[in-house]
Amino acid sequence: AQTVTQSQPEMSVQEAETVTLSCTYDTSENNYYLFWYKQPPSRQMILVIRQEAYKQQNATENRFSVNFQKAAKSFSLKISDSQLGDTAMYFCAFLGGTSYGKLTFGQGTILTVHP
Amino acid sequence: DTGVSQDPRHKITKRGQNVTFRCDPISEHNRLYWYRQTLGQGPEFLTYFQNEAQLEKSRLLSDRFSAERPKGSFSTLEIQRTEQGDSAMYLCASSPGVGLAGDEQFFGPGTRLTVL
Numbered sequence: 001a002q003t004v005t006q007s008q009p010e011m012s013v014q015e016a017e018t019v020t021l022s023c024t025y026d027t028s029e030n031n032y033y034l035f036w037y038k039q040p041p042s043r044q045m046i047l048v049i050r051q052e053a054y055k056q057q058n059a060t061e062n063r064f065s066v067n068f069q070k071a072a073k074s075f076s077l078k079i080s081d082s083q084l085g086d087t088a089m090y091f092c093a094f095l096g097g098t099s100y101g102k103l104t105f106g107q108g109t110i111l112t113v114h115p
Numbered sequence: 116d117t118g119v120s121q122d123p124r125h126k127i128t129k130r131g132q133n134v135t136f137r138c139d140p141i142s143e144h145n146r147l148y149w150y151r152q153t154l155g156q157g158p159e160f161l162t163y164f165q166n167e168a169q170l171e172k173s174r175l176l177s178d179r180f181s182a183e184r185p186k187g188s189f190s191t192l193e194i195q196r197t198e199q200g201d202s203a204m205y206l207c208a209s210s211p212g213v214g215l216a217g218d219e220q221f222f223g224p225g226t227r228l229t230v231l
Contacts, residue, residue: 004157035219037222043224044118044119044222044223044224044225045158045206045222046222047219047220047221050219091157091158093157101146101148101160101163101165101170101171102160102163102171102173103148103150103158103160103220104160105157105158105159106157107155107156107157108155108156108157
């Protein structure tokens with residue numbers, strides 16, 4: 001079974017600064033997908049960024065980028081130029097290549113951006 | 116269509132009662148998923164549908180839980196004889212699911228269940 005671990009329960013950052021959220025996972029599969037989802041307070045979860053394991057190039061989406069280290073089974077999220085609207089719970093999630101449905105989530109990291 | 120919708124948003128019930136939740140996915144999305152999220156934790160997978168077929172069920176889904184997607188559109192999740200441990204946020208998600216592995220799942224706002 002796959003497991004996803006987020007070792008930082010809470011993080012904080014000043015507006016306009018850069019912050020990195022950590023995620024490690026365990027799997028025996030070679031082909032899989034990794035995601036970062038954002039869940040703002042009392043609002044629904046939205047996808048931030050997606051990485052396909054067979055792609056060596058790290059995914060980027062505007063201010064969001066990942067550092068994907070397949071051998072180390074590490075998948076960190078970097079948020080540049082942090083904004084107040086980035087305040088949310090962030091979840092790392094894993095999807096096996098043989099499963100079309102089951103996302104396995106980490107425990108989450110609460111990120112607070114301070115003005 | 117503005118996204119995945121769930122009804123009700125909040126439900127308070129007494130232990131032993133039955134409850135039913137509804138999820139309306141994004142139009143034309145073939146796949147529909149149910150997750151359960153307890154306070155401060157990440158969502159846990161319950162089950163998912165490809166059109167009307169229920170293809171995978173978690174061991175978390177005890178025999179008191181049943182999910183349906185009768186016409187491949189909306190889905191219902193029923194919990195019979197509710198217990199206090201069922202108190203959680205129940206999330207629904209949908210994805211296009213047309214020949215794509217790893218396609219994005221779009222989440223609804225959730226139904227928060229409180230069992231007294």
